Amino acid sequence: MPRRLISSGSTFEREIGYSRAVVDGEWIFVSGTTGFDYGKMTISDDLLEQAEQCFRNIQAALTEAGGNLEDIVRVTYILPDAGDFPKCWPIFRKYLGDVRPAAMMISAGLSDPRMRIEIQVTARRSSGS
Template sequence: MTIRRIHSGGAYEAKIGYCRAVVAGGFVHVAGTVGQGEGVVEQCRSALGIIAKALTEAGSGLEHAVRVTYYLPDRAEFEPCWPLLREAFGANPPAATMIEAGLIDPAYRIEIEVTALLPG
């Protein structure tokens, strides 16, 4: 089986020793991704953009997502993100879980992890 690793150059990739995404076994596994911005909605939008870029580089896309996990330090901040998530996944919503957990830096309000099919 061929494994392909996709790096985005994020600050934590080299520090921790991981990559943005791994293509293996017919799937694209995208690491937990945080975004930039002042609030949870801006960070959610940014994280989805980073994830979409990694999926595109892998040959997939958000429309092929089969699983998504959302991590938030405050579950009350999740609902404002729902419109962005509906827009991002459209008519192809993946199975999803939201977990309340501390993130690597208190400035981060949401982290998103995605698994998507690799078409073809």
């Protein structure tokens, strides 16, 4: 199966030179995904709405790649303020509580001060996807 590139249509992908996701065989690598609504290129000020939008964006990329949230095997959360991490747990549980992928949280600055969270995932399409 050839490598396939997935785009969300975000201006970031074109300007920086990357793909929202890359499909390589059964693996799907989803780039760090923020709370931007990529269709409108807008972002909420609210941390939890940004976290929700991250998962909507990730789900869209996985769907286009032939996968779904249940295929996620690894997730990395990046937050500028480590103190915000526990506030997001209910959102994380909502989307990945039954999946329980390997996880890591990093506290680091993001490229735009409006961004309060970025999420990167790796998924492996199962035979049920």
